[in-house]
Amino acid sequence: MIYPVGRDADRMIAARDLVKDYGAFRALDGVSFDLGEGEILGVVGHNGAGKTTLLKILAGLSSPTAGSLAIAGVDVVRNPHALKQTLGYLPEESRLYETMRVADYLSFFGEIYGLSGGEIRERSERLLSSLSLDAGEKKIGELSKGMRRKVAIARSLLHDPRFLVYDEPSSGLDPMTGRFIGEYLRELRAEGRTIVLSAHNLYQIEEICDRVMILRRGRIEAFGTMRDLRERFGSLTYEVYFTIPDASALEPSLAYTRSDGIYMAAAGDVAGMNRVSAAVAAAGGTVERIESRYPSLEEMLVAVGK
Numbered sequence: 001m002i003y004p005v006g007r008d009a010d011r012m013i014a015a016r017d018l019v020k021d022y023g024a025f026r027a028l029d030g031v032s033f034d035l036g037e038g039e040i041l042g043v044v045g046h047n048g049a050g051k052t053t054l055l056k057i058l059a060g061l062s063s064p065t066a067g068s069l070a071i072a073g074v075d076v077v078r079n080p081h082a083l084k085q086t087l088g089y090l091p092e093e094s095r096l097y098e099t100m101r102v103a104d105y106l107s108f109f110g111e112i113y114g115l116s117g118g119e120i121r122e123r124s125e126r127l128l129s130s131l132s133l134d135a136g137e138k139k140i141g142e143l144s145k146g147m148r149r150k151v152a153i154a155r156s157l158l159h160d161p162r163f164l165v166y167d168e169p170s171s172g173l174d175p176m177t178g179r180f181i182g183e184y185l186r187e188l189r190a191e192g193r194t195i196v197l198s199a200h201n202l203y204q205i206e207e208i209c210d211r212v213m214i215l216r217r218g219r220i221e222a223f224g225t226m227r228d229l230r231e232r233f234g235s236l237t238y239e240v241y242f243t244i245p246d247a248s249a250l251e252p253s254l255a256y257t258r259s260d261g262i263y264m265a266a267a268g269d270v271a272g273m274n275r276v277s278a279a280v281a282a283a284g285g286t287v288e289r290i291e292s293r294y295p296s297l298e299e300m301l302v303a304v305g306k
């Protein structure tokens with residue numbers, strides 16, 4: 001199945017039946033989807049689902065065993081080097097050059113991208129300041145994990161690429177730095193860049209991504225906006241909060257929890273919610289409020305299973 005983008009978006013990625021075998025093991029098994037320009041796609045899945053494998057293929061660093069992939073209209077399976085100027089890649093773990101100062105490190109990569117000395121200085125300064133990174137004269141080996149991640153992000157953006165592939169950008173970072181990077185990604189999107197990222201921080205994915213792909217054992221289990229996914233995984237949950245003088249008067253089959261003197265029983269649909277409310281009233285209790293909520297991405301992933 002192909003998951004198309006909306007008609008109004010220019011297409012940045014067209015992936016068709018991507019397969020990746022490692023020997024006899026099939027890590028990706030027929031992945032097809034489209035992504036529009038200027039969108040953020042979050043790729044989620046349990047360990048070993050195939051996220052890094054897919055991201056490496058999108059970055060032109062690994063060639064698929066079968067299938068086709070066009071990025072910005074270019075067939076990157078046949079011509080992976082065509083991505084060089086278009087793509088900024090952030091690997092899951094970046095090996096940085098421990099003994100280099102940040103400025104020298106960025107200069108080194110700027111030269112690889114063919115930038116002039118002036119361009120490198122101007123862009124490095126702008127990137128480091130937008131990332132709130134002031135490393136001074138420190139060597140990369142002396143930086144904290146969060147600072148190193150920011151250096152790797154700056155490196156991925158030096159040549160001003162339109163398409164970013166970020167593997168676990170906030171992994172291992174404290175919540176403040178993780179949040180900062182989430183907001184930074186939104187700014188990059190506002191500049192018109194297309195971003196594919198993987199993350200185990202599902203709240204961040206829910207917050208910043210336009211579309212989400214749930215991978216399971218190398219296949220797309222679900223793909224769409226969070227709204228699409230909520231429809232696919234269904235239902236609202238209703239939580240009925242009540243007080244009751246004697247909970248033992250409730251019908252024994254009614255499951256509930258109790259916190260600070262307030263009881264709560266959950267129901268999967270409106271009929272269930274009505275049954276709970278009636279049971280509470282029959283046992284002499286009072287319904288205080290009813291809350292409805294959608295399943296979170298985390299609950300969806302649990303429902304999908306390994």
Ligand SMILES: Nc1ncnc2c1ncn2[C@@H]1O[C@H](COP(=O)(O)OP(=O)(O)OP(=O)(O)O)[C@@H](O)[C@H]1O
Nearest residue numbers: 022025026027045046047048049050051052053054
């Ligand atoms: N070079 C390789 N050789 C053999 N098997 C590999 C190789 N790279 C990945 N695999 C296997 O392919 C599967 C998918 O791996 P991948 O790294 O893409 O998963 P992932 O979803 O990124 O996992 P994680 O969340 O743990 O990073 C795993 O079973 C992994 O063992």
